[in-house]
Amino acid sequence: MKRPKFFYLIAGFFILAIFLAGCAGQKGNEQGKSAGHPNVLKANWQDVLSQAKGQTVNIYLYGGSESTNNYIDNWVAPRLKKQFGVQLNRVPVNDTKDIINKLVSEKQAGKKDGSIDVMWINGENFLMSKKNNLLWDSFSPKLPNVKKYVNQNSPAIKNDFGEPTQGVEAPWSQAQFVFTYDSNKVKHPPKSAEALKQWVKQHPGKFTYPAPPDFTGSAFIRNMLYETTGGYKQYLKPLDKQTGLDNIVKALWNYLNAIEPYLWRKGETYPESASKLDQLYASGAVWLTMGYDPAHAANEVKDGRFPKSTRTFVLKDGTLSNTSYLSIPFNSPHKAAAMVAINFMLSPKAQIAKSDPENWGALMAIDPNKLSSKGQKQLNAIDRGKATLPSKVLANHRVPEIPAGYVDYLEKGWMEHVAKH
Known part of the structure; x- marks a missing residue:
């Protein structure tokens, strides 16, 4: 018996629907295999x-x-x-x-x-x-x-x-910025920006810091920003909400330029990383190093890379923590x-x-x-x-990190006002 045309039309739609459903199921299975349960956040x-x-x-x-x-x-x-x-x-x-x-x-x-x-x-x-x-x-x-x-x-x-x-x-x-020193060579570690400046001038060639954008070097200049411009509270608002920032930050650039001639190699070059600074410290070329891990110095002593007389300190007005x-x-x-x-x-x-x-x-x-x-x-x-400093000492000397938008601003400023100065 000859079937009517609409029969084939309906059958065609039915077959197409089965085919598409199969494709969707296969795609769903592939997604499930690759990404796990699609509603993993809703699962118990x-x-x-x-x-x-x-x-x-x-x-x-x-x-x-x-x-x-x-x-x-x-x-x-x-x-x-x-x-x-x-x-x-x-x-x-x-x-x-x-x-x-x-x-x-x-x-x-x-x-x-x-x-x-x-x-x-x-x-x-x-x-x-x-x-x-x-x-x-x-x-x-x-x-x-x-x-x-x-x-x-x-x-x-x-x-x-x-x-x-x-x-x-x-x-x-959590991490907190600390300074590391050899207690056999440094009897009274400098615990402020001004004390550090005087120490550096009295011990030429025995201090330096990594060049930004190295993470540790960048953290050092952020901490010095707080020290030289009146603390961290003024920087808690976003960068685009600041007014007259270039003038405020001049005090930081003036400070870093003032100590530069007394740095390792007279500030003509800077270590490119924290690990390079650590190597200088381990060899005795410099007497201070720094980092964002309060236990790093103790680990280096334990592994025999730093002298046993190594100790750490924080600034009296606090160091960056994050x-x-x-x-x-x-x-x-x-x-x-x-x-x-x-x-x-x-x-x-x-x-x-x-x-x-x-x-x-x-x-x-x-x-x-x-x-x-x-x-x-x-x-x-x-x-x-x-x-390693006691947890209580660290906790009592924590200051917050600067909003992320400032980091690039300061790193570019360092290149312009210090590195090329």
Whole structure:
């Protein structure tokens, strides 16, 4: 029997609908395989743990610190694998900006499944990530250990160099700028900008600082900005809200130019990195070095690179402190496993271990007051070494970081007013 034309028309639509549904299902399955549960932020934590099991997390971070690398490779990774079935793969980079550039390239190329699952960032790099929509979503408040142990209302946690974090990064570590000296050579370390100027003039060639934009060198000039222009409070507002800033900052450039002739090599050249400055200190060429890790000097003493007479100090009016964070990129293929890894690294056990110089020696991001009595005893029992200042001394001398927008302004200003002066 001859079938009517509309029968074939209906049959054709039916076949097409089945084909399209199959394609959509296949696409959905492919997305599920690459990105995990599409609603991982809505899933309960047990479901997140189930999704994460068997996945590998690529964590990208600065690779120049042996103590950091040791902590990740030998403490975190084996425990994360054993407890949660998640493999942690550390990918070192020379500069965090390399991570940001990689993500920008992947976004421009439309790469939905990237190679970075977790990255260690803060400051300028966070601001750049946020501006370019390189970060995933507000995952941090969903983590059990953030809910239980992090003071989420603390300004040092809520804002990253003045920029609201909005949950797209989880606090991992805290740092504070300290000066390092050889107590056999420096009997009375200079604890203000003016005292440092006098010391430098009295000991020509024995002090220098890394050239910005090196992170440590840039931090030094920010701290000197506070010292020479009347403190940090005037810089808490955004750069574009400042008036007459060029005139205010002249005091900083005048100060740095005044000490330049008395620096190592008469200020004609500067170390290009903090590690180069450390080498100068270790060899005795200079008597002071500096850095953003209060435990770094103790670790260098322990490893035999710095003399045993090494000690650290902070300025009487305070030194810069900040929080660094772990974040998940927009195209991480293993978001559930990334959340599990970050949550584990924010557990009391992992944070206390991180505080131990035997593992790393970095300051905790979780609130010590939220620890159990057992956890507090473990934290207090850690031997930080003679070169590390007590936590209370550090806490009493913390001043906040400048908003990220100022960093580039100051680094360019240093090149123009000091380096080329």
